[in-house]
Amino acid sequence: MLTSDTYDVAIIGGGINGAGIARDAAGRGLKVFLCEKNDLASATSSASTKLIHGGLRYLEYYEFRLVREALIEREVLLNAAPHIIWPLRFVLPHVKGLRPAWMIRLGLFLYDHLGGRKKLPGSEGIHLSHHKAGAPLVPGMDKAFVYSDCWVQDARLVVLNAMDARDRGAEINVGTECLSARRDGGEWIVTVRQNGAEHEIRAKSLVNAAGPWCAELLEKRVSAHKKQGIRLVQGSHIVVPKLFDHDYCYIFQNPDGRIVFAIPYEQDFTLIGTTDRDYKGDPARVAISDDEISYMCDLANTYFARKIAPKDVVWSYSGVRPLYGNGEENASAVTRDYVLEIDQQNDEAPLLNIYGGKITTYRKLAEAALAKLSPFLGNHETAWTSGSPLPGGDMPDADFESYFAAMQQRFSWLPEAQLYRYVRNYGTLINQIIAGATDMSGLGDHLGDDVYENELRYLMEQEWARCADDVLWRRSKLGLHVSKDTATAIADWFAKTAPSIRTAPSGEGNDDK
CATH class of the missing domain: 1.10.8.870 (Alpha-glycerophosphate oxidase, cap domain)
Structure with a gap:
């Protein structure tokens, strides 16, 4: 429903960041408008590996702040939505010639202690020959490490944030495309198209949470002072009939330095992913490539006794991550941390651009976004979401x-x-x-x-x-x-x-x- 009132915050994009910001802002008493041109979570936010995790491998890139924040968020989100988020135990087999055992032990020690873990069990070493997680694997591997992270139904997490935002007064508009946005003194005039008709709304601030379209939005639709490029990275996953009959997950190393997860999925399947490759073109047209399918099948076959081939893939999905990088790093090494930039001069209405981020830290990103906007919107600085359950999570x-x-x-x-x-x-x-x-x-x-x-x-x-x-x-x-x-x-x-x-x-x- 569109109104003629002036909103405090207008948000473009109905992924996890847009929905999370809408929820946080509405809970602070701000008048919020959100538009999403397709469905909620219809792009990157439903194409994740579906983990609430600290990001063990990010420790290799010295991303200690990001890992600590994500580790703390695991249990915050587990308490907020225990129906769609639950604990998992991950098995990391040790392979000679790849990461040495001492490095893995050190990484897991940090992983156990950086985030103030309370509910989740800590890491341990196991012998695969005496553990049920070893049964599906190829012979020759014995030493492995086990640690904790969490699973999330990613698209539902987005919807629940949008529902809570709506229940707190936000206006959530799906199937509503932002055509343009321009400043008019101290306000934004945003033109949207809904059900074939064009409408204008006014807002005191504008949030660009368009994900992989955020740069395109700045180039073609929003009158901004600074045009910031982003690094588009494609990640793909495959789903095959289940490869093992237990609840443990696997995290496998590859000689190219990447890691790939194999996770029990929807009772009857195994989810394998993800890849990292630069992406050019329209994010709406992203699709898994034959090379990506072969890559993940080959890696799975290195570890599992039961072999799979591309013909075994029952479903696949791909997403484009909008990462903040200069294009020089290896795609796997580009930071998953978020960057928030205010675009504003003199007394103009502010534009907040959201770059990067990961689903685990969306709530902290939303708090940081409100902290950036609060000088322009008055005293709405009280953070509140850490102790509040999401819809359906009040068990x-x-x-x-x-x-x-x-x-x-x-x-x-x-x-x-x-x-x-x-x-x-x-x-x-x-x-x-x-x-x-x-x-x-x-x-x-x-x-x-x-x-x-x-x-x-x-x-x-x-x-x-x-x-x-x-x-x-x-x-x-x-x-x-x-x-x-x-x-x-x-x-x-x-x-x-x-x-x-x-x-x-x-x-x-x-x-x-």
């Missing part, structure tokens, strides 16, 4: 397992696998899906597999889902599990129902958290 003691057990008793008529998926995706918000149902018929029309109309209606009304892909590949990963008939039924449901339902609720309270 007693942030204990997912206990909450799920309570829901099993409450909804004993629901199949366990379906209930688990509901609680994992929606946490305490499942009441909005199950509502007053007492049996399966109360969930609405059955579209196939475990998909019912109530869930789709909730996603459309509350989470801005506008088409089948929004549900199948971002609000969930049902696309990996449901039949073609079910996917078609979901698409047909949206085509039939979308015109009659508001797809971007704005500023409305959420009474049933």
Whole structure:
């Protein structure tokens, strides 16, 4: 919903940084507008390795501040969203001729102690010959190291931040493209296109959180004083049928200095990634290359006894990271730290440009962004997000397992696998899906597999889902599990129902958290 009021902050971009800034700003009482030309998390923010992690390998590049901040954030975010974030244990096999064992031990010692770890267990050395993590690996490796990090449903993290921003008064507009922005004295006039019509809004400050499009925005659409280039780096992942039957993850070294993860994924699969290569062109057209697929298959085959080939890949995805660099470093060595720059002269309205960043530190980035903007917007400096749960995350003691057990008793008529998926995706918000149902018929029309109309209606009304892909590949990963008939039924449901339902609720309270 667009209004004629002047906003305190207008944000361009509905990825994790834009949504995180919108949430933080709205919680400080600022009037916030956010526009996203496609779907929330439709680009880089849904193409991550889906880890909340300190970045063990960043220690090699002396990124101690970034690693410490990220390590602290692991447990902050784990407490805020225990339904979509959970602990993982990573196995790092030691390979002679690559990183020496003493270097790995030193790195893990720092990793254990830099971030004030409280919940997550520390690192340890293991013998693969006596550990279940060794069974799927090729013979000849015995020494390995195990450490902790966390998993996140990345696209859902973006949506939950946007929902919390909306519930605190922000206006979140998906399918809304920024056409131009120009200064008019102490304000910005931003022209957007929504549902085919052009509108103007006014704002006291403008945030460029367009991710891989942030430089293009400055060059072609926003009247800025400084045009800052960025380094676009492509990262790709592949998904194959599961290669092991345990909950441990692997972090593998490669002779080229890169590391690649192999992670249990969606019960039936293994996620392998990522790559790092410079990218030229439109980020919207990024796609995995045959070379990247072969690279990851070859690396997996170096470590796993069960061999894979490109024909085994059931799904792949690629994203473009907007990194702050001069183009001279190896792509793997470019900092993942964020850079925030204010573009402003005299008494003009400020423009804040967001460069780089990683999903783990998005909340700290948002706090830093508000600190940059506060001199122009008045006294709104109180940081508040570190102790506030995200929607669905307000479980007693942030204990997912206990909450799920309570829901099993409450909804004993629901199949366990379906209930688990509901609680994992929606946490305490499942009441909005199950509502007053007492049996399966109360969930609405059955579209196939475990998909019912109530869930789709909730996603459309509350989470801005506008088409089948929004549900199948971002609000969930049902696309990996449901039949073609079910996917078609979901698409047909949206085509039939979308015109009659508001797809971007704005500023409305959420009474049933």
